[in-house]
Amino acid sequence: MPSAAPSASYLTSHSAILAFLLVVVGFVAVNLVLWKIIRPSRFSEEKLTTYECGENPTGSAWIQFNIRFYVFALLFIIFDVEAVFLLPWAVVFREIGPLAFLEGLVFIAILAIALAYVWRKGDLEWVRTEDRQV
Amino acid sequence: MTPPVVDVLPAIPALILAVTGLAVLLAQAFTPRGQAAPGAPFSLAGLLAALVAVYLLAARGGGDLGGTYVVDAFSLYFHALIIGVGLVVVLLSPSYLRATGIDRGEYYTLVLFSLVGMLGLVSCRELVSLFVSLEVMSVALYALAGLHRARPESQEAALKYFITGAFSSGFLLYGIALLYGASGSTSLVAVGAALRTPGPATAALATMGTGLLLVGFGFKVASVPFHMWAPDVYEGAPTTITALMSAGVKAAAFGALLRVFGQALPALAASWQPAVAALAVVTMVVGNLGALAQSNLKRMLAYSSVAHAGYLLAAVVAAPGIGVEAVLFYLVAYAAVNLGGFGALAALARQGREPLSLDDVAGLASRRPALAAALAVYLISLTGVPVSAGFVGKFFLFRAAVNAGWTSLAVIGVLMSVVSAYYYLRVVVAMYMREPLGEDAWAPVPPSAGLALGLSAAVVLALGVHPEPVLTWARLAARSLL
């Protein structure tokens, strides 16, 4: 972490990144244009169908997904993020000591409360208990 | 590395609210479906406990949590204001939620979480935690705005608020990044110190960062041209949440604005003051002229909220001096008035029907004399008529602008206040001088809402007659910022 205010040379030293970006974008652009020019273009209905690992595609991709996927995706992200936070925490755990343990505990407890809430709401089951009863 | 000793005490009020929010959440989860958990009493208890904690903190002289979260007189002032806003909102809520059929325990959790965010917003002395607080507040509000799932307007409000909010958060975050780039720190004090001796490259970075911060805060306080979400969101959100947004969010955002611009960016005042002044002018003009054309009361109050952001910005221009105490005082007056105004509309809601147009409140004075009187008090205070808090507040705001050499701002503000009398007093006229249309469609005012409204009206009148105590606190708070 630079403690003093960065100088102008600090900014110019990043020009390498700009060069890198230009190379990346240029590579893709050049290739796309090149293939467009040299490839033969003979389309058939088979060729235009969606590629689904060899299976015959059924229906359009524009269908409504079950809203449950959304809840699961959210839950997945929450615990994903938990892991992301816990990793650096584990690295400095020894240095900080008991306080770190306490803070980690609070962090996990809050997530646990969220989990408990989701569980009680029945969102962990694909078919919710209340819906089944109806 | 020795384990850091952290004094957690300054965060106790926020912690109390957060824990209460979690408790309400769990209570709702373990309540049988179809029933509501006792969210309101829980929240009231939590808020009162937090208020006591604030008092004890004040008696202790504040505190500092690792340099990032500081409880000085400034934060204590806002703590008291925000928790007070929370109390009134929670008092208003139960009857409104029942009347509109959205009585869910999560409502209170989200309200409490947003309050936690507001507390953080006014207390953080570090830009990243400030941003986190802002998001804690905002995310809860996005959800609250869309709580009324059966009303398309509510969905529209949530979505528009979220999209534009995320957009402007991006600007804010980018501004923080640029300030970090310019100063090498995210601590307000360190940024302020670094900017006092800027190099040629850092000056440009810092100025740009300042501009972007102004955009981010401008969005939260609903300043023109970042205000366009406000009418739609204020109209669509549940009315109690609108009250929370107009009173609480505005106060917290102005608190953060004052702290950041006062502690980190005074060195750049010469460049941001004209920009803020320009914002103040367009905000006052567009807000008042927009309100003039509205027939929907919630939209009218939304534009009025925009207009008042303009008045407040006029004093922010004078921020390093007496402007701060003027803004602090006016925020209290304004919070009381808006809680009352939106609260009165909420208290009249019955079976999903809310009074939204002038016709809906016609002849209110003959059917609900006390409520009509209270609403009249709020509207008169918004206009800025003497013996109301609004008058005293506006007086101090404009005096601050004049003393700082921005007389033109005060002149525009006064002219626009005259314009505002038209649309505020139109409501009073409808309530008192027209006959009620049809049968009595309004709900009887529930006791808790009556208490909340009476409290707000009392604050409005008390501050109008005798502003000294709050003014003294505001002065102390303003001084602690320097």
Next chain:
Amino acid sequence: MNALMEMPYQVVPFLVLALPLAGFTVLALFGDSIKRGKPYETTGAGYLACGTVIVAFLLAAWSVRSLLGLGVRAEDLRFAQPSLGWPPGDPERWPLAWISVGGLEIPFALLLDPLSSLLLLVVTGIGSLIHVYSLGYMAHDEDRVRYFSYLNLFTFFMLVLVLAGNLPLMFVGWEGVGLCSYLLIGFWFKKKSASDAGKKAFIVNRIGDAGLILGMIVAFHAFGTLDLVDIASNAGSLTPDRLGQVGAITAVCLLLFVGAAGKSAQIPLHVWLPDAMEGPTPVSALIHAATMVTAGVYMVARLAPLYHASPTASVVVAVIGAATALMAATIAMVQTDIKKVLAYSTVSQLGFMFLAAGSGAYGAAVFHLFTHAFFKALLFLGSGSVIHAMGGEQDIRKMGGLLKKIPVTGATFAIGTAAIAGVPFLSGFYSKEEILAGTLGAPALGPLLLGVGLFTAGLTAFYMTRLFVLTFLGRFRGDLETEHHLHESPMSMLVPLCLLAVGSIVTGWHWLIDVPGFLQPVFRLPEAHVHHVGWLMPAAIGVALAGIAVAAFLYTLYADVPARLKERLGGVYRVLDAKYGFDRAYDAFASRVVVGGSETLLWKGIDTSVIDRAVNGAGEVTAAVSRRVRLLQSGVVRGYALVILMGTVAILGYLMWPR
């Protein structure tokens, strides 16, 4: 002095103030539901109103007693300031600054000294009696809850006026009692004459108030303070060679006297008081005899050192007082309405008080204020009892012989008549004698003032005796139906009458209560220069007895003489009956000059063609712009984001613009 001893000053005045206000608040907020409720609720409302004033009286008596016990001198007049915090009265903590603008600091301060405590006792004491009397008098009025709420509000404002420690606070009470007076005169607002009288009182008082406000402004400019004690002590230290300041003092005194003349019905602002008799009779007793109308006298006495420092202003006050006393007494001689006679008598007696104040006999003025409060309240309440018995009839030509029918009322009325006429050993005799003696101390015109005073005293005895004789003696001149219904009033009305009768006798006994001596330290003047002349007392007794005798003979034995006199002196009689033409002149001025001028010049010339057009034009432009602004709000969220972006670009463009 320990904290308990301090209590009365610091807390009790506020309690005394708070009680009637609380009574008013309750009655005003719940008045409608009480009115619709059970009969006992309405009765309870009356008891509540009485209770607050009676308790206020007891508290006031307690605090005044402690004041006496402490032997307070003028040097340590006590201010009570409200303070939050504990212990009560610690002025260091949260003093309630009431107004604080620029160099003007006005605390919400109350002043409790001998003068204000005397008035405090009068207002709460006589106020209590009149509240109780009202229970009986208003028992059959369906709006009596409203009546009692106004009465309580009046008591509150009167106490603010009396206890105020500075002019602005006094002005609050001043305006408040004016408002209550307006409300109560027009209490029976369905009667046109009543609502007209209310408006008249209000408008005439506005003229006086303008003077009062100007006086306050000049006073602040001249003295830099509006505190009553500060003004009074400053005035005493001024020397005549500082001409500018003496001029300012005269200006302040005269301007404030305009206000006093409005409130206390002095020439030329006296015209509202006789009309004010349209209100309920207890109101006439409380507001238009005992308390509110004496506020002007109180203010002049309160600023005694100031008036003392300006001989010019003092002479003006004395002359106006004497002229008013004489004029009102002559009018009273020909009135036939029982309450109108008493109204003009009040105007006349107030003139006496100003005569005393203008002559430098401030103690005598307040002394007369004090005794007058008792006997005039007694007379008004007695007339109320008569009207009650007569079924609403007020014309004394239709009365007569009532003494036998309503003996208690008659006897107490006789005491009141004797007291005001100046019969020895009754209160009015002592206070009037004190005034007459004081006139010789006037800065100028002393002998003339004394002569007018003596003559008016004789007239007073005459018209009061005429009133008593026509009402209570002789034979009944009304119709049989009324005679049949004649009845004595209920106890709630008779008890106050009897108590006031006792007061009308004893309040003048200086071996019992030495009012001028008690008040002396307040005025901060050198020992009062009362010129006791040996022949004065016999002369005063003489004119009083002469007046009584002439009236008694004329209206009992030679009953045809008054009619003949009326024919012979037709011109004089018409002038008196027209009340010297004040009302007609004012009407002519108002309808020709004011209404005509404002209609053609101000309304059509300026208002409609210039101001309205400008205001409407500005409004139309604003509305047109507003309609355009509304169109910006499309509702499309992309548009919102675009505007945010444009705003950002504008701000950054401004900030980054190379300078």
